[in-house]
């Protein structure tokens with residue numbers, strides 16, 4: 203893998219998505235070829251699975267398997283070829299989201315998560331993961347302000363989101379060289395300064 207693989211993570215309402223395009227443009231200004239994508243999704247099949255995952259109630263293990271099925275397709279069609287060409291891939295969520303949402307939020311057995319992770323991408327891990335963290339009440343307020351229909355995950359209760367947050371923090375604790383915590387409860391400008399610094403130190 204010659205390219206760089208950066209993933210963005212965080213609870214719903216952490217505001218990570220607004221920074222994804224900004225980081226891509228910043229890297230392009232340094233002459234890098236950047237591919238921006240997201241999970242679940244990123245391929246034609248993956249986007250169809252996303253629609254199902256975000257809207258249709260299903261068994262926890264079905265949900266987990268579909269997340270990983272979409273991921274396998276995404277890696278095969280888009281992520282691995284781009285990395286092999288030496289490009290940068292920025293992905294809005296990846297397997298840490300499965301660890302946090304299906305594992306922390308819904309209680310999926312950790313051994314099952316680890317087997318699927320090993321099966322689907324034992325050979326590929328993000329170069330860097332930016333974990334946007336902020337207190338739950340601030341995130342919930344941001345979601346409440348969004349005037350759109352909430353998806354199945356956003357509609358979950360506060361205790362679900364608190365478990366997701368704790369699982370993300372635990373995952374970061376276990377992977378300190380890959381996962382960098384970003385305090386998402388600050389201005390856009392301050393967050394951008396942090397991203398510039400972390401990405402330059404870690405990847406450039």
Ligand code: TYD
Nearest residue numbers: 214219241242269295296299300303355356
């Ligand atoms: P999100 O990335 O937050 O998109 P948007 O900004 O458009 O709302 O939405 C994806 C949702 O899918 C999010 O609530 C988390 C959930 N999700 C999982 O539960 N497990 C996963 O493995 C992934 C990738 C996402």
